[in-house]
Amino acid sequence: MDARLDLYDHGMTIAVKGRIHVVRYDTTSVFQETARHPHGSARAATTRAYALTDVEGKRIVLQGRPEDSDAEEWGSEIRRAVTHAQVPLAWAALERGERLAFGDVWLTLEQVGSAAVSARWPQVQQIESENGTIRLNIDGSWHRLGPTGATLPNPFVFRTLVERLRADGMRS
Missing domain, CATH: 2.30.29 (PH-domain like)
Structure with missing residues (x-):
């Protein structure tokens, strides 16, 4: 991945292509995709992609391979933080009848x-x-x-x- 991620309590920043994107865990939409690709031999490579929405509504795509980067770590942290921030808000909305x-x-x-x-x-x-x-x-x-x-x-x-x-x- 050619981006820098800085993870914080309520969100993260993503520096990519000379621009810094701010993502809030409580408002972002995360789209997750896992793809397996042949890798020249009998083994297959796995690529994980996370598309996140920043505070300006722009979509940022993060990709990584768990076997040769820290993608599993940051992917896990994104899932945990977004779940932690959004589930209580979603549950409250459901209880209001939404x-x-x-x-x-x-x-x-x-x-x-x-x-x-x-x-x-x-x-x-x-x-x-x-x-x-x-x-x-x-x-x-x-x-x-x-x-x-x-x-x-x-x-x-x-x-x-x-x-x-x-x-x-x-x-x-």
């Missing part, structure tokens, strides 16, 4: 869905992300929530909220 959108997928305290399908939390037996698509097991039948892939912002925030909402739904 509907949260994660790309094509939405959540409320009562339901999860997309344009194609929705379900009440007690009906959701399992949720998984497979090949970049969110799938729900609703009453024993699998349903795709729509084209998400790398278009799902803050997938780790989404996952944290879903786990809590499913657990709460199972107790209902």
Whole structure:
């Protein structure tokens, strides 16, 4: 990666191509993509890309290979910090009755869905992300929530909220 990252309590700065971008953990959208590429032999190289939104709304893409850089460390820290900053705000919004959108997928305290399908939390037996698509097991039948892939912002925030909402739904 040809960028300098400085991580702070409430955000980070990214110096790239002579410009400094400021990213706040509580307001950024992070899009995460992992790709495996053939690397000349039987082994494959993995590249991780994180696209973040800075305070001016500009998108910055960070790429790295865990095997030869510190990408795993900064990627893990970005996921942790954004989750820590955004989950309490998202949960408060849900408790106020708001509907949260994660790309094509939405959540409320009562339901999860997309344009194609929705379900009440007690009906959701399992949720998984497979090949970049969110799938729900609703009453024993699998349903795709729509084209998400790398278009799902803050997938780790989404996952944290879903786990809590499913657990709460199972107790209902």
